[in-house]
Amino acid sequence: MSDPILLRARGLKNSRSLSTYCRLGGYSALEKALSMTPAEVIEEVKASGIRGRGGAGFPAGVKWGFVPRDTAKPKYMICNADESEPGTFKDRELIVVDPHMVLEGIALASYAIGANTAYIYIRGEFVDEAQILGKAIAEARRKKYLGEDMLGSGYDLDVHIHRGAGAYICGEETALIESIEGKRGLPRLKPPFPAVVGLFGCPTVVNNVETLACVPHILERGGAWFAGIGTERSTGPKLFCVSGHVERPGVYEAPMGITFRKIIEDLCGGMRGGRKLKAFIPGGSSAPVLPADLIDTAADFESVAQAGSMLGSGGLIVMDETVDMVWALENLLAFYAHESCGQCTPCREGSDWAVDIVRRIHRGQGRQGDIETLHRIARFASQGMTICPLGDAFCGPISSFLEHFGHEFEEAISKASSMTAKALPILPVQSDRELFGL
Amino acid sequence: MVTLTIDGREITVAEGTNLVEAAAAAGVEVPTYCYHPGLTVVGQCRICFVEVEGMPRLVTACSTPVQPEMVVLTASKRVREARAAVMEFLLENHPLDCPVCDQAGECGLQDYSVEHGLDSTHMVDERRTNPGRERHLIGPHVVQNQNRCIHCTRCIRFTTEISETADLTMKSRGNHSYIDTFDGRPFDNPWSACAADVCPVGALTVNEFRFRARVWHLEETRTICPGCSIGCNVSLGHLNGVVHRFVPRENAEVNGWWMCDYGRFLAEPLNDRTIDVPLERFGDGERRISWDSALAEVARWLREAPKPLVIASANMSNEALFAVRRNLVEGARMDVIVPVSEGETRRIKNGRGAWFSSNDAHPNSTGARHLGLAVADAANLESYLRDGTGPVLVLDAHAHPWLASEGAAAISADRQVAVLARYRTPLVDAASMVMPLASWAETDGTYTSSTGRVQLAHKALQPVGQARRAWEVVFHLALELGIEQERAVTPRILFAEMAAEVGAFSGMTWGRLMAEPGMPVHEEVVGVG
Secondary structure (H helix, E strand, O other): OOOOOOOOOOOOOOOOOHHHHHHOOOOHHHHHHHOOOHHHHHHHHHHHOOEOOOOOOOEHHHHHHOOOOOOOOOOEEEEEEOOOOOOOOHHHHHHHHOHHHHHHHHHHHHHHHOOOEEEEEEOOOOHHHHHHHHHHHHHHHHOOOOEOOHHHOOOOEEEEEEEOOOOHHHHOHHHHHHHHOOOOOOOOOOOOOOOOOOHHHOOEEEEEHHHHHHHHHHHHHOHHHHHOOEOOOOEOEEEEEEEEOEOOOEEEEEEOOOEHHHHHHHHOOOEHHHOOEEEEEOOOOOOOOEEHHHOOOEOOHHHHHHOOOOOOOOEEEEEEOOOOHHHHHHHHHHHHHHHOOOOOHHHHHHHHHHHHHHHHHHOOOOOOOHHHHHHHHHHHOOOOOOOOOHHHHHHHHHHHHHHHHHHHHHHHHHHHHOOOOOOOOOOOOHHHHHHHOO | OEEEEEOOEEEEEOOOOEHHHHHHHOOOOOOOOOOOOOOOOOOOOOOOEEEEOOOOOOEEHHHOEOOOOOEEEOOOHHHHHHHHHHHHHHHHOOOOOHHHOOOOOOOHHHHHHHHHOOOOOOOOOOOOOOOOOOOEEOOOOEEEOHHHOOOOOHHHHHHHHHOOOOOEEEEOOHHHOEEEEHHHOOOOOOOOHHHHHHOOOOOEEEOOOOOOOOOOOOEEEEEEOOOOOOOOEEEEEEEOOEEEEEEEOOEOOOOEOOOOHHHHOOOHHHHOOOOOOOEEEEOOEEEEOOHHHHHHHHHHHHHHOOOOEEEOOOOOOHHHHHHHHHHHHHHOOOEEEEEOOEEEEEEEEOOOOOEEEEEEOOOOHHHHHHOOOEEEOHHHHHHHHHHOOOOEEEOOOOOOHHHHOHHHHHHOOOOOEEEEEOOOOHHHHHOOEEEEEOOHHHOOEEEEOOOOEEEEEOOOOOOOOOOEOHHHHHHHHHHHHOOOOOOOOOHHHHHHHHHHHOHHHOOOOHHHHHHOOOEEOOHHHHHHO
């Protein structure tokens, strides 16, 4: 394994402090960038080929390029630290280990798009992390790395921390923007995209913490260096957060294109207790599940997509042979049903319906036709049927669990048929109870 | 202008038009729930999916503006499948209690599930219920049944964008979110019942109309609101001679899609009637007489008195006021006044987002002014009656609040007073002659709003009993007085005569008023009102 880049300070004493960060070469990229034009910064980032680490994998440099140059409106930079995808915990690690790397990334991105205000939208549960960032911002301001007239360049940047209130959907960039504006966190209709109409109606770029943490390294060592790491179309180092039935779960840094076998067997010390791998979810809980025989898939955007899933945020959830897949799907769906914002019909109704069905199957009351209904929900609540990708997020697991582990569902239903009454009794609803004095 | 093709029909519409409106212009209906032409577009119900050639995914018609050369399919297999799926999602937790739901008959879910839905459902699990929010009076006029809600947020957008009161909000999240008033306060704004109008399902219904009639039995008549001088366009729903409700009718220039609660609940009082035959005072009591005798008697008073007093009404149509002007003012040289009163200020937002307000409590005081009749406030009205001598003819006992007071009754103590009325007031009880007056719903007529717009209100019902309309009574009196000749008279004829004679109405025709959403009065007289 090569030397870690993003997690280079992990294990060092006082890794969070500005002095440690500067000792490791921190903020030199910012100094360098402030002498370049914003367009040059964007070109460098484009050359690196870095793709968004938040899940969608959209090229960051291209995203920055969408921001209109000649507008009288202020522009905003938002760092998305609302890491709420189950199985993902890389951004927290970055903030805890090296908050200044994130801040420098924010400063560089803001400079590139011409923003004088940046927000860090951090999930509400990250209490300590918000404090760490707050302290780091204060430190950086004192040393003129942030604030007015940064490093004597005449460029001003204010960084604000905005704490979320615990909604998964606020990790979606437009819902996040609504939340910062003080509204309910509901995703917006697109177009217009945030790069044109974003926060407070102004051009806005939203980037993931890990994406921004890569930017100082790209500026410091050049886009070509970054593009040399990983595969041709998925460049750079990537953080993988491994959870589940492995010996050593945690956050690991590896170049894109490493195989999942290497991550599980080499980095994480193999399966817990030497049990057999049954399935793994490669990119956070919304990514379709993959069966054990696809373990040699390379962890880059293209290979995982080819295998029928997505690299997403790099949250690798590992399940061993003891896992009941019906239970696992119920667990996942319960999360999405709880977190659906309730705005558009297919997701609001479909997510809750799906969890009802899977829960019933799991409790031994499955029925013939349930699997067809699940397929139907998965078909009509995804693929653009909803405003935001939360529809796809809960439909991906449904389809993939049924595709790879459908026999477990069928088995549960066939066992259940003998136990369940043919027709469920019709229970009076609560108000009727009151009405009829039942 | 942009030209595009929708279902094979070429259509040219203005730039920026969305596909729902463009399809409507091409004669194709795209189903909608969350979309309302008067509210912002949120694109969240997902029923309006259409297929656009060249786009990989279905698009929501409400949020997609037209593009040149666009080829739109609103009924392809993909679209029909997606719509059926959305219908199934919407009905998944819907109680399907149409037999006891007051929205039935004008419910979007009913209409579209027949047209676009599946025959059955795959749903076998327990449906979502909202205990305590099933028959929940959230304000003075609106009843909530959250079980029926499809979360389209039209009501919320109405309160934020139109009434600007932001009383309603969505609480909780996802499948368990529900509509509630902000902070739990009662949903009480001057337009609250419009939230029930915009609700496409039975989640919000108007308390006053609940269980009064099945809407498919109702006859709807295009009329205008009698509540103030703004003249909101409304539909009057009536059944078997009983008026049941007003609902706003679209007129972008006047009231958009809205009306205020005050005006809305003026519909039911139109049924109030205790006087349905002419009555003559007879000692301490009254006796029924025929219209002919009553009119002959009143004509005799008017003829004999040197200066009879006539009180018209700013609630009367232009045609009735024109008959008053021609027959009583110009023909018989009588001294006629039109009492007007100030009411509470009523406000309405039109379809372009502009507010109109009015504290003029009458629908046609502007018309009375344009016709050159003398308008009077309460003090003038009182001194007019007190200082004048001779018989009094009150053409509408409900024309002014002062006429309903005891003071008005006292003035008629020792003189001949003839009153046209619908129900009893102290003045009616003291009058020497009482004649039944037809209600607002019982006559055709035009009314001039305070912005100078002449609008037509259609007759919904035949007059009850022997009640006659004001223009009819004035004409019959004129016959008795020998001013008019026997001839056919209808509001339409009177209007044509008025348009020829009165500058404000020049160039207008009844036929155009029937077809157009009101016509502005002739420019020269705009300032008069």
